[in-house]
Every structure is written in structure tokens, then in C-alpha cells.
Amino acid sequence: MLIDRFDRNKKYRVVIYVRMSTKMQNERSPDQQIERIKELIHRLQLPWEVVAIYRGDGISGRSSRKRLDFQQMLKDLKSGKVQAELILVDSFERFSRADNNHEIRSKLARQGIKILTADSNFENPDSVPGKALSFVESFRATEEGRIKAHNVLRGKHDAVRLGHWPGGSAPFGYRLKNIMTLRKGVEEIDYRTIEPIPEHKGIILKIFESAAHENLGASRICRKLNKDPEIPEDLKPFSISSIDSFLQNELYYGEMIWGKYCYGIVDDVRVRQPVPEQDWVRNENFCEPIVDKALWDLAAKNRAARRLKNNDSNDQSKNGCRPNMPHARGIALKYPLSGLVICSSCGRSMVATSGAKYKTISGEIRNYVSYRCPARFADECDNHFSIPEEWLRETVFDLIRQQLFSISQ
Structure with a gap:
């Protein structure tokens, strides 16, 4: 059995990660988390060196992919750009509310990086009490999110029944109207409705x-x-x-x-x-x-x-293909450059569109496929160029081959 050699009094290099869920929260919340972590390091007289601070403002902890600062932290630690042995957070909920908390923690552990929380006085997660606490923290992070979502959902249901706006922006053609009330001598918003513009x-x-x-x-x-x-x-x-x-x-x-x-x-x-x-x-x-x-x-x-x-x-297509052929998520079955061809005018992803089938001189049945900006159909974009799919595919693949062979040589 491997021996846990974590020593809180060792001179560790640490990074601090802080986050607040929405921009509606206290803007000072991330700064308060940083101050609390640094204050605890000082109070416990720990000889740790803070080498980097990462913060996510107004970002939900349920998704890791959209948290750019979180991803940057993981990338910097994995590449060695930032060398640290510990990640410090105020509470584990600030680190992540995702369902794969254990997986994230395990990957970091394999890199020799531990996650410590200020609300546990930086308890060692590899000790017996620490392992129990880690399990509780991960469960609490995901379960608290579920309970909060349930409470929010219940409140929105009630708002709709009462004719109150449940939240978010009003649809085009409507605007939000504040309904005020007097509470303890102070006029404040009671709820909102929508009215036509x-x-x-x-x-x-x-x-x-x-x-x-x-x-x-x-x-x-x-x-x-x-x-x-x-x-x-x-x-x-x-x-x-x-x-x-x-x-x-x-x-x-x-x-x-x-x-x-x-x-x-x-x-x-x-x-x-x-x-x-x-x-x-x-x-x-x-x-x-x-x-x-x-x-x-x-x-x-x-x-x-x-x-x-x-x-x-579509079901009666003449090419004999099965109309409801399942598509694997994230894989372009026909056009490999789908999603990678970007319109230079508006920045949208161009789409592959197929014209009517025609017969060549040799008797071969073909159809012309080209990439076009989807916004041009509604006159949202002035890019009216059509890029032949076959030509673009062969050109890109040739460039990739040239790059690969030049690297191997």
C-alpha cells in the first residue's frame, strides 16, 4: 500500500480557484473567496506559495467545458506551464457541481495535484477523514444543485400560474413591466409581467x-x-x-x-x-x-x-438511401468539413447544400454540393459565394498531407 506523504507544513506551490455562479450574485464574492483562502493560509502559518489565481465570474459549476478559466487552469497544470501541487478553493461547490467530480479529482491526483478546501481547514483528501470528506463534498455539490434546481422550478411554475414573468428576457414585441410593492416603508419590485411594445x-x-x-x-x-x-x-x-x-x-x-x-x-x-x-x-x-x-x-x-x-x-429520396439513418453525435457522415468552414463576412459556420441531380455526358448521376453561408438566404449576410464541396475537401486534405509529410521528413 502506498503511504500518504502529504505534509501541510511542506513548502507547496498552490493555485487558487474561485467562482461565482451568476452575475446576479455579489460581485465581490470571488474576491472574498480569495481573501478568505489567503487569510486561512496566514492564520494556519502554512509555508505555501501562491503561484496563480484563476477566477470564473458568473459561470455555472455544472459544466466544465464552458468555464474557460477552469479549463485554462487544468491546461496550465497539465502542461507544466504552472507548476503546483495543490488547488485551493473556498468550498468544493466553487470548484465543480458536475456529475464527474470524482473523475476530475482522480485525474488531478494522477498528476500529483490535490484539491483542498478552506471550509475544511485544508484537510488532506488522501487521509481517512479526508476521503470521507471528499465523498461528502462531491455528493453535496451535485445534490445541492439538484435541490436548488427543484426549488427554482417550483417557483417558476407558481409564477406562470399567477401571470408573473418567470425570468429571462421578454420575447420580441414585448417588454417587461415592474409591479411595485411597499415593504417596510421601501418601494421595491414585487414581480414582473410583460406588455406589448x-x-x-x-x-x-x-x-x-x-x-x-x-x-x-x-x-x-x-x-x-x-x-x-x-x-x-x-x-x-x-x-x-x-x-x-x-x-x-x-x-x-x-x-x-x-x-x-x-x-x-x-x-x-x-x-x-x-x-x-x-x-x-x-x-x-x-x-x-x-x-x-x-x-x-x-x-x-x-x-x-x-x-x-x-x-x-426526404423519405422518398431517389438515391435509395435509408431516410432515417441514425447519426452519431459529433460525426459528419457525409461532409467532413461541416462546421469548420467559416463565413468571412459574418463568422457563421457555412453549410453544405445540395443542388438538383443531373446526368453527366458519360451517363453518371451526380449532384452539385457547395458550402454557402446560411445567413444569405435571409439577406442577413452579403456573402453570396458558393464554395464547391469536393474541391474544398480535396484542397484541404492535400494541404494536410503536405504538412504531415513535411513534418515526418
């Missing part, structure tokens, strides 16, 4: 009338709005995704349907999961409507018919 109501009406009476899809509505001289330029450009979300939002006819999806972190990736309809929270008179319910229903009916038509055409 008069200047934006006409735009929302145009969107739904275009979808209902002209049977236009989101991309054509988007082009129409971006070219409309009556719409102020500061509201442009509209995007296809935003128009699509407007047409799905029941708030525009006055009803709030909340809780259609639940969200969580799985393998450090945010995952959306549908919730059964019986668990949704509905308030049919949540806010003042902007469009009539019949108009909203007609727009939804047209969208559903168009979606069904598109699905049928």
Missing part, C-alpha cells in the same frame, strides 16, 4: 399574416422583413431562427405554455429533453395578445403542412 406590434402581425395568408416560410418572411423600408434599421437584420421561434411562441396570442423541455448537463454537454404534455404549465390569459388565436393557428397549420411535405420528399 406598440411600435413592434405591426412587425409581429406582418410575420403571422405572411405565414398564414401568404403561406411563407421563415426564410422568405425573413427576407421580406429585412427589405421592408417601414421597419427601422436598428431592428434589422432578422434571422431565420428568430422568425421560426416567433411563429412557435404561444405568447403572441396571450397564452403561456411553460416547461415543454427540461435541460441538463450530460458528459459536459447541455442536453434538451422533451417533457410530457401533462406536465406542462399553462396560463391561457397570461398576457395581452398581439395576434388573434385564429391567425396563429392558421400560421401553425401552414407550417405543419410544409414540414410534412418536406419530410415526405
Whole structure:
């Protein structure tokens, strides 16, 4: 059995990591954590040298990937750019609330790095009491997050039932309205509701009338709005995704349907999961409507018919491929450069689009595939170039081969 040789009185090099979950919290929280850790080092008369401090402001501890300072710390420690034996945190919740806490801790331990917490007076995590404490800390970090999420969810359900805004930004066409109350002689916000913005109501009406009476899809509505001289330029450009979300939002006819999806972190990736309809929270008179319910229903009916038509055409593809072939997450089955080709004008990822099939002189059936900026379809971007997929793929692969062979030589 390996002997634990941790000695708190040894001259260790340490890094400090601090974090606060949201920007709504006390802005001084990270600084307070740093002060507390340094104060405890001084009070315990520990001969430790602080070689680096990393901080995450307004970042949730449930995801490791999005915490850039956290990732930078792990990268610096792994590469040896920062040499340290200890990571000091105020409490383990500040370090991580992820489900893979034990895995993170184990990887650091293999590098000879321990995580110590100020709320345990820097208890050795490899001692028997320390191992028990580490288990409790990891469990507490994840379980506390679950309990907090449950309490927040319960509060949002109640807010929707009462006609109160549950949080976040108001959708386009609405604005937040503060409802004030007097508490102990001080006027403060009791809750918020939403109300239509008069200047934006006409735009929302145009969107739904275009979808209902002209049977236009989101991309054509988007082009129409971006070219409309009556719409102020500061509201442009509209995007296809935003128009699509407007047409799905029941708030525009006055009803709030909340809780259609639940969200969580799985393998450090945010995952959306549908919730059964019986668990949704509905308030049919949540806010003042902007469009009539019949108009909203007609727009939804047209969208559903168009979606069904598109699905049928995809299922009846002429190439004989299975229409519902499963895709492995993160793998481009057809176009290996998907997500890597970036538009130079707007910075979006360009998408591979296929034209109609044609027959070559030799009788071969082919179709032309090119990368295009998705924003150009709605006139959000002035990049109208089409990059041939086959040419770009061969060019990139040739460059990679040249680099590999030049390195090997």
C-alpha cells in the first residue's frame, strides 16, 4: 500500500480557484473567496506559495467545458506551464457541481495535484477523514444543485400560474413591466409581467399574416422583413431562427405554455429533453395578445403542412438511401468539413447544400454540393459565394498531407 506523504507544513506551490455562479450574485464574492483562502493560509502559518489565481465570474459549476478559466487552469497544470501541487478553493461547490467530480479529482491526483478546501481547514483528501470528506463534498455539490434546481422550478411554475414573468428576457414585441410593492416603508419590485411594445406590434402581425395568408416560410418572411423600408434599421437584420421561434411562441396570442423541455448537463454537454404534455404549465390569459388565436393557428397549420411535405420528399429520396439513418453525435457522415468552414463576412459556420441531380455526358448521376453561408438566404449576410464541396475537401486534405509529410521528413 502506498503511504500518504502529504505534509501541510511542506513548502507547496498552490493555485487558487474561485467562482461565482451568476452575475446576479455579489460581485465581490470571488474576491472574498480569495481573501478568505489567503487569510486561512496566514492564520494556519502554512509555508505555501501562491503561484496563480484563476477566477470564473458568473459561470455555472455544472459544466466544465464552458468555464474557460477552469479549463485554462487544468491546461496550465497539465502542461507544466504552472507548476503546483495543490488547488485551493473556498468550498468544493466553487470548484465543480458536475456529475464527474470524482473523475476530475482522480485525474488531478494522477498528476500529483490535490484539491483542498478552506471550509475544511485544508484537510488532506488522501487521509481517512479526508476521503470521507471528499465523498461528502462531491455528493453535496451535485445534490445541492439538484435541490436548488427543484426549488427554482417550483417557483417558476407558481409564477406562470399567477401571470408573473418567470425570468429571462421578454420575447420580441414585448417588454417587461415592474409591479411595485411597499415593504417596510421601501418601494421595491414585487414581480414582473410583460406588455406589448406598440411600435413592434405591426412587425409581429406582418410575420403571422405572411405565414398564414401568404403561406411563407421563415426564410422568405425573413427576407421580406429585412427589405421592408417601414421597419427601422436598428431592428434589422432578422434571422431565420428568430422568425421560426416567433411563429412557435404561444405568447403572441396571450397564452403561456411553460416547461415543454427540461435541460441538463450530460458528459459536459447541455442536453434538451422533451417533457410530457401533462406536465406542462399553462396560463391561457397570461398576457395581452398581439395576434388573434385564429391567425396563429392558421400560421401553425401552414407550417405543419410544409414540414410534412418536406419530410415526405426526404423519405422518398431517389438515391435509395435509408431516410432515417441514425447519426452519431459529433460525426459528419457525409461532409467532413461541416462546421469548420467559416463565413468571412459574418463568422457563421457555412453549410453544405445540395443542388438538383443531373446526368453527366458519360451517363453518371451526380449532384452539385457547395458550402454557402446560411445567413444569405435571409439577406442577413452579403456573402453570396458558393464554395464547391469536393474541391474544398480535396484542397484541404492535400494541404494536410503536405504538412504531415513535411513534418515526418
